[in-house]
Amino acid sequence: AQSVSQHNHHVILSEAASLELGCNYSYGGTVNLFWYVQYPGQHLQLLLKYFSGDPLVKGIKGFEAEFIKSKFSFNLRKPSVQWSDTAEYFCAVKAASTGANSKLTFGKGITLSVRP
């Protein structure tokens, strides 16, 4: 079974600072990787995803993530955060197989607080 590790629980930044949130996973096979975001009081929504191809993927709102297979990592980045990026961010991994037993596993989440 796969697992996901997110290294920081709470990150506090000032507006315009750069952001990098770490995510490592453990699984020996091919994976699909995701970052989900949960704005205060809302449900989770997809920020970006990686299935195959270019390991640098771009998502909504200026976010990007890089898949480094050798490091089992999928770190999230944004060059300049805004106050509206304040949210909780979840990394998630799923084995690339499509069988019913192939399920998404979430990390514990990182709370990002951006000071205006």
Place this chain on the structure above:
Amino acid sequence: DAGITQSPRHKVTETGTPVTLRCHQTENHRYMYWYRQDPGHGLRLIHYSYGVKDTDKGEVSDGYSVSRSKTEDFLLTLESATSSQTSVYFCATTGTENTGELFFGEGSRLTVL
């Protein structure tokens, strides 16, 4: 959005009472999931369904049961609620491709006193 509605959105109940949460989707998605979200634990899978009458346990299934009699509805039942089941419950769906890209409902906040 994948047309997912959860009901009730908020519920306060007492220990020992049964509770049923409903998830309804309009996208004809094959897979449906129930997660609970708790501070410090992220999202944990309770049960999931891969078709009508086809369900299986997730990592925190004790004390919960589910049913799926129609494609569009996935019910989560707490037979006898306990305070440890106070949480926010999210339903999610995905299509037949099962890529892992989930669509979430708005959540149901349950408080067990």
